[in-house]
Amino acid sequence: MAVVGSGPAGFYTAYRVMTKTDARIDMYEALPVPFGLVRFGVAPDHPEVKNCQEKFEEVAQAPDFRFVGNMAIGDASMNSAHNPHGGHVPLGALVQHYDAVVFAYGASRDRRLGVPGEDLSGVYAARDFVGWYNGLPGCDSSRIVADLARTDSDTAVVIGQGNVALDVTRMLLEHVDVLRKTDMSDEALEALSRSHVKRVHVVGRRGPMQAAFTIKEIRELTKLPGVGLHGFDHASLLPPSLKDLPRAQRRLMEVVAKGSITPLKEAKKTWSLDFCLAPKQFSASDTVKDRVASATFERTRLTDPFDSNAHVEHTDELVDVPAQLIFRSIGYRSKALTGFDELGIPFDDRRGVILNDGFGRVLRDVRSPDASMTTRPYPGFYCAGWVKRGPTGVIASTMEDAFTTADAIVNDWQSETPFLAGSKEDRGGWDGVRAEVDTTGAKVVSWADWQKIDQVEVSRGQQLGKPRSKFTRTEDMLAVLS
Ligand SMILES: Cc1cc2nc3c(=O)[nH]c(=O)nc-3n(C[C@H](O)[C@H](O)[C@H](O)COP(=O)(O)OP(=O)(O)OC[C@H]3O[C@@H](n4cnc5c(N)ncnc54)[C@H](O)[C@@H]3O)c2cc1C
Ligand SMILES: NC(=O)c1ccc[n+]([C@@H]2O[C@H](COP(=O)([O-])OP(=O)(O)OC[C@H]3O[C@@H](n4cnc5c(N)ncnc54)[C@H](OP(=O)(O)O)[C@@H]3O)[C@@H](O)[C@H]2O)c1
DSSP states (O other): OOEEESHHHHHHHHHHHHHHOOOOOOESSSSSSSSSSHHHTOOOOOGGGGGGGHHHHHHSTTEEEEEEEEESOOOOOGTTTTTTEEEOOHHHHHHHOOEEEEEEOOOOEEEEEEEEETTSEEEEEHHHHHHHHHHHHOOOOOHHHHHHOOOOOEEEEEEEEEHHHHHHHHHHHSSSHHHHTTTTHHHHHHHHHHHHOOOEEEEOOOOOOOOOOHHHHHHHHHHTTTTTEOOHHHHHHHSOGGGGGGGHHHHHHHHHHHHHHHHGGGGGGGEEOOOEEEEEEEOOOOTTBEEEEEEEEEEEEEEEEEEETTOOEEEEEEEEEOOOEEEOOOOOOOOOOHHHHHHHHOTTTTTTEEOBOOSEEEEEEEEEETSSSSEEEEEEEOOOOOOHHHHHOHHOOOOOOHHHHHHHHHHHEEEEEEEOSOOOOOOOHHHHHHSSSTTTTTOOOOOHHHHHHHHHHHHHHHTTTTOOOOSSSSSHHHTTTT
């Protein structure tokens, strides 16, 4: 079986299939290093979340598991600009050499708002900011480093009220000495130590009852030393008595309503949750034409402020928020792999998911004997994680989802459902792929290679008093192996 992607979805699918069958698994990863968003998404000050890597290490030690790192599936461009020694395998070549292919390649794009001014300097995708502070290769850091250092960059707007928005907010407000003890990239630490941001607006188009963030992440922000939370108009957005709410919502709203441990007048930095504001446009100042100076929002009205599924209604009332830094944190996005069209693998661009039956079996339209079109599982193709269900869900839910996919694979295998070959004959796996595809110039990274990179990062970190000092350029990762 080939697994495309080495994030939680890939590893948990591989783990479950290997515990239930004697499958041999090759895991392809575009980058020289594994773990996807566990390494390049999860906030550096949440090291406990990364403990799942220990399980993944265990999976990778199994004799029937092989890591094929630095090898993108489908898209050649993925591994060219920032990774000249990265290889790629066309999807069509991959499918010749396996019984099954599991797509677990996550969501490596960001969603755009589609409002005027989105390309002004100073407007960032949260994904780029998160990737940068986590050392993701290929992130262009020059603009953010310069923008944070500008003395007039004191106000940031974060658009979206999910947990990624709160991560971004915390990185902007947390004392940099706390971050120095984490695996945040050295460049980001340096830039954040020079940051002038003192005020962050976390803006949602709906209200507190509809926000996507969770209690632990809000509480963490309210407890940051020296950081104050501005209040908001409770009356119109929360029920008269929080006691009437279901327990989880009540506890979350109590934390939001209680505010920060640091009173506003003593706070060096502050933030607010600004509700019912839908982004309309970003504008430059009259003097500097290409740099953002403010965000304009339309105030929204909710169909029912106390219903978590409430929709927004237009009011035409505009609100300007001056800001020199804007982060749109409205979700990640998956895209189809090059080769899907040729193989007839259907991708829903709007939702950013591979069409599947909910159990992870990829679906496609086929003509039935009576000539009508009908949707059927595409033998041998499966999907798991964010590319299966969209870019939401924590690692635990991604694990559950991956287990569902793995169980579908195992059931299909045991019930002799057709797979890619249509038979169980032995297929070449990576050895077959390598013999067919020209990988000249590409440096394939094995699990043992990754362990060498890992060791060097950890020992570099020890010298700096942090858990690891990540390489942020693929050349530097690969130089460890030369
Ligand atoms: C900023 C952020 C912070 C988060 N923090 C937390 C947290 O604190 N706690 C928590 O529980 N959850 C957190 N999550 C959610 C968690 O990261 C996801 O649930 C999980 O990572 C999704 O797993 P995945 O395997 O589907 O995707 P990913 O983790 O994105 O893994 C996909 C992998 O596929 C690789 N890939 C992509 N394209 C190709 C290709 N063509 N060929 C080969 N490989 C490819 C990628 O490089 C990547 O390694 C966070 C998410 C984000 C965005
Ligand atoms: N500490 C953690 O556990 C942690 C940390 C980070 C991420 N994660 C997880 O990773 C997943 C992804 O997080 P996320 O924050 O990227 O996504 P998310 O939870 O889906 O939040 C997205 C936010 O963007 C808003 N939004 C979407 N489109 C918009 C638009 N056009 N205009 C204005 N606002 C818009 C949404 O508002 P609407 O609701 O109105 O659409 C929502 O507030 C989540 O499951 C999250 O819990 C977990």
